[in-house]
Amino acid sequence: MKFLKQAKVAGTIVILAVLAGCAGQVNEEVKAPAVEPVVSKETASSASTNEVDSSAELAAKAKAAADAAADAAADAERATAEKIKSKAMAADTLFFFEFDRSDLKQDALNDLDAHAKYLTADRSAKVRLEGHADERGTRAYNLALGERRANSVTRYLVIQGVNRSQIESVSYGEERPLSLVRDDSGWLRNRRVELIYQ
């Protein structure tokens, strides 16, 4: 029974990893064209205007050109980083679950990927994951359930390359409901993990 369950968990991880991989490739393609043109234009202009300079000057120029190129690259990198960051900031920070379940829903993955991308790009970024449950069921059990939900999100982010040390998680069980509506529509909103940048 135990092995079966572990095998099931492992299976889920593989599927999630594959899904995440696909999402990652799409993002790479978007990024590439933005970087290349900027760098090549800068180097081309500096090389063409100074043909008769001495070797020392040439070396200096070359260095300047390299610096400029590096600056440009850094600018581009910053632009890319900004893009990754803004994408993460625009992504959803609430991830919902079924009753008494802690497995991630498919519709959470795109947004989690955006967060993972930012967190792997900027290792100084940190998140706090707060796990929650709806009011049905008992409080201490729900506290454990909230932790399991936060752990599901943690595990997913770590598989995407986020460092464990960038994630802090805590469970609030059913103590901090988003909605006070006492039916399925309210409970649905309360069974969640909240991702909060620190």
Place this chain on the structure above:
Amino acid sequence: MRFIAIAIAIALALPAHAELVIEITRGVENPIKIAVVPFQVKSSGAFDADLARLIESNLERSGQFRRVGRETMLSLPGPDDEVFYRDWRAIDSEYTVVGSIARDDDDGFLVRYALHDVYGERILFAERVPGDSSSLRDIGHYISDRIYESLTGLKGIFSTRLLYVTAERRSEKDQTFKLILSDADGGRPRTIFQSSEPILSPAWSPDGSRVAYMSYRAKRPGIYIQTLATGEVKRVTSFPGLNSAPSFSPDGRKLVLTLSKDGNPELYVANLRTGELTRMTKHFAIDTEASWSPDGRSILFTSSRGGKPQLYMMNVASKTIKRVTFDGDYNSNGAFTPDGESIVFVHRTAKRFHIAQMNLITRQISILTETDLDESPSVAPNGTMVIYATSNNEKSLLGLVSMDGRVRVRLPSVSESVREPTWSPYFN
């Protein structure tokens, strides 16, 4: 003297507002009819501690008594007056309590009372109880216990206490949680710990001197033990992950609790003297809500190891585990009755959460409540009643139900959301 008078006025005014309202939804078929005559005040000065009201409310809340309304009484005798039994038979009172309160020279009071058997036409007993202004409610509870014990043969629970958590919510992240200690009737509520972060799982030490609970300090959960007399707070655990659901061993030396520091929610026993931790479970599922049996040999807990939350029993010495509940897809948060023969727990049936009781020998389950979202059952130390948290529209409130399910009393809270009531042990 004037200062004392003010202090008394405050002490007497407070319970009237704070007391939870009693509402009996069902009762026993033939409750004992009792008339509690307003106690005579035998000293000068304005002074109105309605001990008679306190006593009749206490007795009525047990479901085993029904009060005889004071407006129907034909006479209002005191302890020194003759009691004309036919006056009491005429209004169908089986027992009549008469009493008086007198202030003595200092801050002290003397309460005298007698319990009359109307049909037997005799005094069952009479007592003189000394006290001071701060102990009038205690005296009222003591008299209630004496009457209850004399007429039912069971030990009274009116002098015991309740511990519960309230939450005042302004928004999701702006709440005030309070751990409150009150009399068994909800009177004299007093905040013993307050936090903007949740407070969970309050539990009494077996001698009633300390309480354990979970709270978040610096946004991290921990288990704390607070000594009631001094207010001193000691941290038991604050590991990464869960630190929850503490329950004292019957000797008060150990605490069983849930920690997830090793990856999963598991039960551990903390030795409170040495600080030593012993891991009790090892399973990838959720193990939590442990409760020590009165004989100290077993621990009842909730586990999702079968796929859904169910109750399991662990032998403490051998750590062997047996499943206890099979009926229904959600059984959790169990607690033992004081005799150790039964358990009460949260049981889901037809998508509703009720309080249920199970006899551990016959395995017979009876559902005690009819409301929904009922949780956190805690048994009175005499085993007659269960206090639990329930919901009414948008509010959470406390309910009482007798162990046979026949008597139900609702204790609506004044304004706040009330949860996790825990009944104290006897203090003597």
